[in-house]
Amino acid sequence: MDFESSSDSAQSTELDHLSLSLIAMLTSADPDVARIIADEAARQSQTLELIASENHVSAAVMHTMGSWLTNKYAEGYPGKRYYGGCQYHDQIENLAIDRAKKLFSCQFANVQPHCGANANIAAFMALMNPGDTVLSLPIKSGGHLSHGLKPNFSGTFYKVVDYGLDPVTERLDYDEIEKIAIASNPKVIICGYSAYSRAIDFARFRAIADKVGAYLMADIAHIAGLCATGVHSSPFPHAHVVTTTTHKTLRGPRGGMILCNDAEIAVKLDRKVFPGSQGGPLMHVIASKAVAFGEALEPSFALYCERVVRNARELAAQLTNRGYRLCTGGTDNHLMLVDLRPRDSELTGADAEKWLETAGIICNKNGIPNDPRPPMVTSGLRLGTPAITTRGLREVHMPQLAQWLDTVMGSKGDASVCRTVRGEIRTFCRQFPLPH
Numbered sequence: 001m002d003f004e005s006s007s008d009s010a011q012s013t014e015l016d017h018l019s020l021s022l023i024a025m026l027t028s029a030d031p032d033v034a035r036i037i038a039d040e041a042a043r044q045s046q047t048l049e050l051i052a053s054e055n056h057v058s059a060a061v062m063h064t065m066g067s068w069l070t071n072k073y074a075e076g077y078p079g080k081r082y083y084g085g086c087q088y089h090d091q092i093e094n095l096a097i098d099r100a101k102k103l104f105s106c107q108f109a110n111v112q113p114h115c116g117a118n119a120n121i122a123a124f125m126a127l128m129n130p131g132d133t134v135l136s137l138p139i140k141s142g143g144h145l146s147h148g149l150k151p152n153f154s155g156t157f158y159k160v161v162d163y164g165l166d167p168v169t170e171r172l173d174y175d176e177i178e179k180i181a182i183a184s185n186p187k188v189i190i191c192g193y194s195a196y197s198r199a200i201d202f203a204r205f206r207a208i209a210d211k212v213g214a215y216l217m218a219d220i221a222h223i224a225g226l227c228a229t230g231v232h233s234s235p236f237p238h239a240h241v242v243t244t245t246t247h248k249t250l251r252g253p254r255g256g257m258i259l260c261n262d263a264e265i266a267v268k269l270d271r272k273v274f275p276g277s278q279g280g281p282l283m284h285v286i287a288s289k290a291v292a293f294g295e296a297l298e299p300s301f302a303l304y305c306e307r308v309v310r311n312a313r314e315l316a317a318q319l320t321n322r323g324y325r326l327c328t329g330g331t332d333n334h335l336m337l338v339d340l341r342p343r344d345s346e347l348t349g350a351d352a353e354k355w356l357e358t359a360g361i362i363c364n365k366n367g368i369p370n371d372p373r374p375p376m377v378t379s380g381l382r383l384g385t386p387a388i389t390t391r392g393l394r395e396v397h398m399p400q401l402a403q404w405l406d407t408v409m410g411s412k413g414d415a416s417v418c419r420t421v422r423g424e425i426r427t428f429c430r431q432f433p434l435p436h
């Protein structure tokens with residue numbers, strides 16, 4: 001897909017003042033990188049982002065990552081560093097920790113994990129010994145690779161037992177999970193998913209964990225913003241440990257975080273992040289996390305999260321009206337898993353993803369429960385509303401969005417149809433600039 005290219009595209013993309021200055025500065029310092037960054041800004045500006053795990057950060061969150069804090073080593077924790085010159089790094093990390101605790105109403109936060117998978121590595125190391133059993137939803141049913149996929153650290157060093165979804169409702173079957181927990185005696189039970197569109201009953205999970213003497217670990221990476229604002233119920237006080245990314249519905253910089261309420265577990269978590277699994281923290285990213293948490297504490301962020309869910313519900317209804325089947329029948333959160341087969345039995349997720357990208361809609365193919373097709377093909381699409389809601393799309397825009405999706409998929413990616421839709425989306429996007 002071609003976009004208005006290089007510096008022209010940056011100028012026409014309504015970027016904030018600092019981004020334009022950055023591109024101007026880079027154009028003389030490193031024109032190759034400047035051109036690619038400007039093109040990516042144009043791509044984001046001229047397309048609609050429906051990848052459920054992505055978002056558009058504020059200019060404040062973005063530019064904090066480009067600050068002087070990137071120059072510093074700060075191994076250790078506030079007040080206990082292995083390097084001199086860390087006074088402001090202590091202040092910034094403490095600020096991020098305090099805001100995280102306030103946001104999630106918990107007592108301990110570690111803001112150093114570089115990503116969600118790193119947060120999960122540290123949590124596994126804190127709660128289990130290698131060879132212990134973890135009970136989780138496999139990736140093919142909507143779980144995450146760091147919850148036990150064989151080639152991942154989790155599947156390599158731990159014994160993984162799966163729970164599944166109810167084959168009819170495609171929802172979590174808590175009675176079945178309890179039976180599997182009793183039979184497998186896990187040390188850790190994981191809840192929290194990458195492609196599950198329904199609310200999670202954290203209290204029920206904790207009751208199961210208590211019954212078998214397991215720790216409950218909630219990976220709320222996808223729904224963190226919704227949990228922080230009460231749009232989804234909180235994992236606290238139920239989960240022993242909560243892991244998350246900071247860049248999905250929470251709308252912060254790319255990164256991870258671990259939360260808990262237990263002082264003994266918190267000490268172990270800190271040790272397993274550093275020195276257990278990471279070296280120097282990314283202090284420029286931690287500063288940006290602090291900015292994002294500050295934004296998330298504002299009342300406007302709760303309204304944003306409500307709108308994310310309202311948009312998802314309306315998009316799901318509009319797609320259902322057009323003959324698509326939504327796994328579980330719909331959504332309670334920011335995402336939906338669309339089974340393409342009832343609309344067209346030959347349509348694959350891979351083809352739909354490719355055609356939609358040509359037309360200016362970005363999303364990802366996704367296996368549906370018991371998908372007969374392989375993971376690189378799939379019978380489904382995962383669609384999410386966090387990024388388009390940030391840009392300002394509301395429920396009233398969902399019929400048009402569903403119509404574009406259906407027009408492109410219904411045409412089987414016809415080049416002329418994709419070109420027409422792409423032009424319409426490009427015009428439409430001008431009303432909804434990236435945050436600036």
Ligand code: DSN
Nearest residue numbers: 052053116144194221
């Ligand atoms: N890769 C992320 C997602 O898209 O859901 C999870 O880490």
